[in-house]
Amino acid sequence: MTSTVPARAQLPGTIGGVTGAPPAGRATALVDRVAGGADSPPVEMQAPFTGWTTAVLPQAxxxxxxxxxxxxxxxxxxxxxxxxxxxxxxxxxxxxxxxxxxxxxxxxxxxxxxxxxxxxxxxxxxxxxxxxxxxxxxxxxxxxxxxxxxxxxxxxxxxxxxxxxxxxxxxxxxxxxxxxxxxxxxxxxxxxxxxxxxxxxxxxxxxxxxxxxxxxxxxxxxxxxxxxxxxxxxxxxxxxxxxxxxxxxxxxxxxxxxxxxxxxxxxxxxxGGKNPMIVLPDADVRKAAAGAVTACFASAGQLCVSVERIYVHDSIREEFVREFAARTEALRLGAALDYSAGMGSLTSREQLAAVSSHVDDARATGATVVTGGRARPDLGPLFYEPTILTGVTERARLFAEETFGPVVSVYGYSEVDDAVERANDTPFGLNASVWTRDARRGWDVAARLKAGTVNVNEGYAATFGTVGVPMGGMKDSGVGRRNGAEGLLKYTEAQAIAVQRGLRLRPPRGLPPALWTKAMTAGMKALRHLPGR
Missing domain, CATH: 3.40.605.10 (Aldehyde Dehydrogenase; Chain A, domain 1)
Incomplete structure (x- = not known):
């Protein structure tokens, strides 16, 4: 249905090599595919990198x-x-x-x-x-x-x-x-x-x-x-x-x-999700820290399956935090339309306000900012540094609430059972991550986590990219699955059809029901031993 509201897109210039909008003709061609009319005012959308208008969209x-x-x-x-x-x-x-x-x-x-x-x-x-x-x-x-x-x-x-x-x-x-x-x-x-x-x-x-x-x-x-x-x-x-x-x-x-x-x-x-990562005592600390950077800060943490809580065994916790912080500080923030930046910006002012509020509240309730913890308007209107926190208490809002931004809290633990219990102590159950050198042990711990997807020695990409397995949430993280057979069959209605020939499923004329039920009982016992039933 073609829009009756004139589409408009701007190309106002560049900042750091970034255009404020896609080419105007291309954006207009895309917007013209949308239903809308004069009864509903159009809305202007802005590019997060620059704040400039990307397109004016008709509203249905x-x-x-x-x-x-x-x-x-x-x-x-x-x-x-x-x-x-x-x-x-x-x-x-x-x-x-x-x-x-x-x-x-x-x-x-x-x-x-x-x-x-x-x-x-x-x-x-x-x-x-x-x-x-x-x-x-x-x-x-x-x-x-x-x-x-x-x-x-x-x-x-x-x-x-x-x-x-x-x-x-x-x-x-x-x-x-x-x-x-x-x-x-x-x-x-x-x-x-x-x-x-x-x-x-x-x-x-x-x-x-x-x-x-x-x-x-x-x-x-x-x-x-x-x-x-x-x-x-x-x-x-x-x-x-x-x-x-x-x-x-x-x-x-x-x-x-x-x-x-x-x-x-x-x-x-x-x-929603408040996704945990458990680093077992035998994990390769360098690999776990590198994986955590992606798990926590890809798409500036604005990913339903990104990690917001990390539980690290006490024997390696300090080493992990140092390595994780060093790798996070090496992450380059930027707005170029190329592969030079490791993390981009938040998408909206609402997200920037929510992230800032969560970090400020955590500070006020006793948390320590290991690295990050501030907005970066010098890079663009919605940039926020990737942030690692320790010492987060239950009084902090981000202890249990989803932040949906580049913020993660690191906690220690002494027993794996305790880490599993704390990881599961949430109304959410979308994604989780386990890090270990022992794949079998990782699988066993993963199976104990109440989450729709669990990745071993990965943050989220292994399950996210394996389209043949289902993806979705337990508890308050959702109902149903995408991907896998379920992701297709949920869009269908199953219909059973049966064609009966010869003997009916009721006693034939002249056969006493008591005798017929005895024969059927013997038959059902025999069927239990047939292959393919």
């Missing part, structure tokens, strides 16, 4: 959003009628296009989200991996499946998968490309249409992937994008969707789940 109204769902519903029927293999080929072509045009995506993600370029590449690689994975495996996962029937030979049974219909996807600002791909692509290859509401701040990144998907052969209207505040168009998304996928805060997720439940439709939610 409730009526606009419902009209988009109607278009998507019409498109879905034709899309679902195509063979799964044909839908999968669209993902294969998209995989190639993403890798071929990755420089454009890297610029967009950096400009919109403020990431370092290497962190932006994580999004490109995740997008390509998701497209390739579901392009390869969707035909097998969605194929009709035979199942043992109630009576061998006489009962032919199976399972058929049908698309939900139109999937509503509400995407966050922090990983605009990767999370769009992880949620949208499996929904599409399953035969659904999608209406996505990305965050305004990073809408161009989602629109870029949307454009490439249509170039790869996705029918027009099968994937629609609307922009607007949840308070204005959220009701329409909840009421029109056959399935809702949401990534965001735990309070918003809980509210959304309650509203969706009244319609008896399904949903998946990836919510």
């Amino acid at each position: 109204t409730d009526a606009d959003t419902r009209a988009v769902f109607a278009q998507a519903r019409r498109a879905q029927r034709a899309w679902a009628a195509r063979p799964v293999a044909e839908r999968a080929r669209v993902l294969h072509r998209l995989h190639e296009l993403v890798l071929r045009h990755q420089d454009e995506a890297l610029d967009l993600v950096q400009i919109e989200a403020g990431k370092a370029r290497l962190d932006a590449f994580d999004e490109v690689s995740a997008t390509a991996l998701v497209a390739d994975h579901y392009g390869r495996h969707a035909p097998r996962l969605l194929a009709p499946r035979r199942a043992p029937g109630a009576l061998p030979v006489l009962t032919k049974a199976g399972e058929v998968r049908h698309p939900k219909g139109v999937v509503g996807i509400i995407s966050p600002w922090n990983y605009p490309l990767a999370l769009t791909a992880m949620d949208v692509l499996p929904a599409l290859v399953a035969g659904n249409a999608v209406v996505q509401k990305p965050d305004n701040q990073t809408a161009l990144s989602a629109l870029w992937l949307h454009e490439l998907a249509e170039r790869a052969g996705l029918p027009v209207d099968a994937w629609q994008i609307v922009l607007g505040r949840g308070s204005r168009i959220g009701d329409a998304i909840v009421e029109e969707s056959d399935y809702v996928c949401f990534t965001g805060s735990t309070p918003t997720g809980k509210d959304l789940a309650g509203r969706i439940a009244t319609r008896l439709t399904s949903y998946s939610l990836e919510l």
Whole structure:
């Protein structure tokens, strides 16, 4: 649905070699793909690196959003009628296009989200991996499946998968490309249409992937994008969707789940986290410290699965803190559209205020700042130094609350059981990390942690990049999973079909029920020993 509000993008100059916005014509072409009208005022979005305008985005109204769902519903029927293999080929072509045009995506993600370029590449690689994975495996996962029937030979049974219909996807600002791909692509290859509401701040990144998907052969209207505040168009998304996928805060997720439940439709939610890392006494301190830099400060800590708590065995704690601090202080902050910076900026003034408040409160309640702990307006309006704290007490807000920024607290422990208990002592359960030289021991400790993903000798990337395994939260960190078979099958309805031949599942005429039930009981006992049951 084409916007009736004129799109506008600016290229006001450069700071340190960084453009304030993507090329004006390119941004305008992307924005023109969005639904919107004169009844809803457009909004200006700013680049975190510079504070300059990236684009002026049309905002959809409730009526606009419902009209988009109607278009998507019409498109879905034709899309679902195509063979799964044909839908999968669209993902294969998209995989190639993403890798071929990755420089454009890297610029967009950096400009919109403020990431370092290497962190932006994580999004490109995740997008390509998701497209390739579901392009390869969707035909097998969605194929009709035979199942043992109630009576061998006489009962032919199976399972058929049908698309939900139109999937509503509400995407966050922090990983605009990767999370769009992880949620949208499996929904599409399953035969659904999608209406996505990305965050305004990073809408161009989602629109870029949307454009490439249509170039790869996705029918027009099968994937629609609307922009607007949840308070204005959220009701329409909840009421029109056959399935809702949401990534965001735990309070918003809980509210959304309650509203969706009244319609008896399904949903998946990836919510907040306070992710722990446990460094076992046998760990390689240098490798653990290097891993912690990435685990804590990639994307300036604005990653749902990034580490915010580190528990280090007392025997190596001081050595670890020294090594971790030295590596953190060597991390170069910067805003260049190249690979020269190790960490970029925060994305919004709200995040900068939240991070600053958490660190100031921790100081006031007795914590020690080992390194970092201050904003860096000399580098750009939203930069904040990567920060390591020790001595954080339960009185500090960041002890239990998610900070969602480049801030981590380090604690000591003497017994592994104590470290596991403290790591699990949180309402959240999204991601965790274990470091050890003993892989088997690492696996055993990982299995004791109440988190949807656990990485051994990695912070988050091992599970994040392994698209074949599910990813999601326990406890208050969410419901449902993305990636793996679950990340695809959640967008389908399972239908059981059984064909009965010959003997009915009731006594035949003339056979006493008591005799029939004895025969069936003997048969069920025998079936227990048959292979494949």
